[in-house]
Amino acid sequence: MPVKLTTLAALSSIPADTIIDVRSPTEFTEDHLPGAINLPVLSDAERAEVGTIYAQDSAFRARKIGAALLSANAARHLQGPLADKPGEWQPLVYCWRGGQRSDSFATILDQIGWRVRLVEGGYRSYRTLVVNALYTTPLLHKLCVIEGGTGTAKTRLLEHLREAGAQVIDLEGIAQHRGSLFGGLSQDQPSQKMFESHLATALGHLDPAQTTWIEAESSKIGARLIPPSLWARMCAAPRVELHAPLDARADFLCRAYADLTQDAVTLHRLIDKLRPYHAAETIASWQACGSSGDFATLAARLVSEHYDPRYAKSATRSDTSMRAITLDDLSDATLASAARALTSQTIPA
Numbered sequence: 001m002p003v004k005l006t007t008l009a010a011l012s013s014i015p016a017d018t019i020i021d022v023r024s025p026t027e028f029t030e031d032h033l034p035g036a037i038n039l040p041v042l043s044d045a046e047r048a049e050v051g052t053i054y055a056q057d058s059a060f061r062a063r064k065i066g067a068a069l070l071s072a073n074a075a076r077h078l079q080g081p082l083a084d085k086p087g088e089w090q091p092l093v094y095c096w097r098g099g100q101r102s103d104s105f106a107t108i109l110d111q112i113g114w115r116v117r118l119v120e121g122g123y124r125s126y127r128t129l130v131v132n133a134l135y136t137t138p139l140l141h142k143l144c145v146i147e148g149g150t151g152t153a154k155t156r157l158l159e160h161l162r163e164a165g166a167q168v169i170d171l172e173g174i175a176q177h178r179g180s181l182f183g184g185l186s187q188d189q190p191s192q193k194m195f196e197s198h199l200a201t202a203l204g205h206l207d208p209a210q211t212t213w214i215e216a217e218s219s220k221i222g223a224r225l226i227p228p229s230l231w232a233r234m235c236a237a238p239r240v241e242l243h244a245p246l247d248a249r250a251d252f253l254c255r256a257y258a259d260l261t262q263d264a265v266t267l268h269r270l271i272d273k274l275r276p277y278h279a280a281e282t283i284a285s286w287q288a289c290g291s292s293g294d295f296a297t298l299a300a301r302l303v304s305e306h307y308d309p310r311y312a313k314s315a316t317r318s319d320t321s322m323r324a325i326t327l328d329d330l331s332d333a334t335l336a337s338a339a340r341a342l343t344s345q346t347i348p349a
Contacts, residue, residue, distance in 0.1 A: 001117050002119070003117050004121075005126055007129065008200055019033055019037070019091075020037060021038050021123070022041045022093060022101050022102055023038070024040050024042055025038060025040055025044055029194075031127070032194075034197065036094075040073065041105050050065055063100075070101070090114065092116075094118065094122045096123050097123070102119075102122060127193070134229050137229060139230055142208065142210065142212065143212050143234060143237035144237055144240060146214070150180065150302075151253040152242040152243070152249060153256075155172055156256075157242070157339060158214075161339045163339070164336070167207065168214070169206075171199075171215060171217055172221060174198045175224045176188070177189055178257075179222070190224070217234075240323055240324075241322055241324045244326070246304060248327070249299070249303055251330070252330040264291065268287060271290065325338060
């Protein structure tokens, strides 16, 4: 029985115990339906082999070899991840376009006696909904953007806003990147499609009529691009700008980037990437701060000599309403108090 996806919100209401993506591991890694598991009926190498035979030799031979490979892989799944599934288990199965891979696997499961449903149009129909939500349709969410120079604890304030009951979109968390040259995390960033899937899911869980807090970013977070519908809404949204003393910002950065203070090689390499923007003597003095373990001075100098001048230039281009908040320090107690104050105020649309 096919399931037609008409909205992203409809995914959560589909009566299925397990969503199964039968595409190859590489396809699954690039993007998949939220909550899906990967039980590939063809591996990456097998899919390439069958495709080559289909294109260069014989469609019949390709289907015959593909069927044999699919049957062997299905047997492994039945003896492995699906071995303990009871008779009342209901899976939802899809492949790229709702074609032979999902149909074949669903037929096997159906013959066993499970009530199997297929996603009409496969992953492609889901991806169309994501693209419509983030590229085609104007975003209706009421956003408020948190501005501020590097080290003003914008992301940490978002966490306190969430704890205070506010709606929040953590772009850097979704992108798995802290948004600057020094912002890479230990894990790889998701693909652009996966980033957009997670973003669309997060937006879908929010009430568009209520204020959603989001951190100011450039249009690119690491290697991931903010989709145009969200970017347009962010550019037009009212803003709250954080200010804090330089020493407080430096102290916060040392805590937030503790991983870099413990990795001298990576820190040296990242500072070296700033050579196109600064004199060799400046780079050398920053490197010396890092080598000697004087991270507070390094953070303060990077903020005052590199990041703040660039932030000042970008801030002058904004024509949206802005209100400033000055914090004496960036402790969790101070940020929590600021979050409570912000959630108690009315933010203009």
